[in-house]
Amino acid sequence: MIRILLVDDQSLIRQGLKAMLSLESDLEIIGMAENGEEAVTQVETLQPDIVLMDVRMPVMNGATATRIICEKYPNTKVLVLSTYDDDYDVSEAIRAGAKGYLLKDMPSEELVNAIRSINRGYAQLAPGLLERVVIKKSPQPSQAESVPPALALLTRRELDVARLVAIGATNLEIAEKLFITESTVKTHINSIFNRLNIKNRSQLAIYANSDCLPNLSSG
Structure with missing residues (x-):
């Protein structure tokens, strides 16, 4: 109930x-x-x-x-x-x-x-x-632009997972796209939340909207 x-x-x-x-x-x-x-x-x-x-x-x-x-x-x-x-x-x-x-x-x-x-x-x-x-289109940053300090703590794989979470992908969809297990996806998501000090997927999407995630619409 x-x-x-x-x-x-x-x-x-x-x-x-x-x-x-x-x-x-x-x-x-x-x-x-x-x-x-x-x-x-x-x-x-x-x-x-x-x-x-x-x-x-x-x-x-x-x-x-x-x-x-x-x-x-x-x-x-x-x-x-x-x-x-x-x-x-x-x-x-x-x-x-x-x-x-x-x-x-x-x-x-x-x-x-x-x-x-x-x-x-x-x-x-x-x-x-x-x-x-949440995911308004914004100009793509150049390769020369620096990564925000918080995102510098994320691994390349965590950035990939973060992009997909931010556009509404489920754990299963992320696992299939990145060729990893759902359990690994959950581990990456928990790590991202801890490092960025956010609580849920919706907040990550808002975070992405602030132009913090580079190349959000790529891939």
């Missing part, structure tokens, strides 16, 4: 989500909050598996609440569900530690599947957000 906390400042949205998600036999709505401050308090008390988090709320916004929850309660995963697809909102949520960012106009069955995927440890972004916010 996936235990979910719903966070939205609109009562109608909260009740609608509760009614819809409660139809699924493996999902349980254990609480609701109308702002980020209430969400943090309820996470401490209820320890949900997933927080379905709105972004723009009074008292405390979703990004701030997400950062607090991810830092204090690492076993709870945050999935943002928002009306807004503003680049800043998306980036702030992912940087705060959210495992995904979806839009409220998405089909209900896709939201349910996204919740299950997040619970299994995968990241989820609404269609179009990855291309627009």
Whole structure:
């Protein structure tokens, strides 16, 4: 059973989500909050598996609440569900530690599947957000340009893995492309996260968007 906390400042949205998600036999709505401050308090008390988090709320916004929850309660995963697809909102949520960012106009069955995927440890972004916010095209750096200090700590293979993670490849896809095992892929990813001081694949994608990964679109 996936235990979910719903966070939205609109009562109608909260009740609608509760009614819809409660139809699924493996999902349980254990609480609701109308702002980020209430969400943090309820996470401490209820320890949900997933927080379905709105972004723009009074008292405390979703990004701030997400950062607090991810830092204090690492076993709870945050999935943002928002009306807004503003680049800043998306980036702030992912940087705060959210495992995904979806839009409220998405089909209900896709939201349910996204919740299950997040619970299994995968990241989820609404269609179009990855291309627009995370891996925007940028001029290719010349060979003479220096590698940023953090990336100088990565091996050649780790850079290859990082590029593929940043464009949304699964561990299996990375293993097949680089002719290595999935276990080796996982080892490389954990090493990359530790060296770059990031927590998840979505944050790596944001990191790549800052032009830190050379030749991101190559290969």
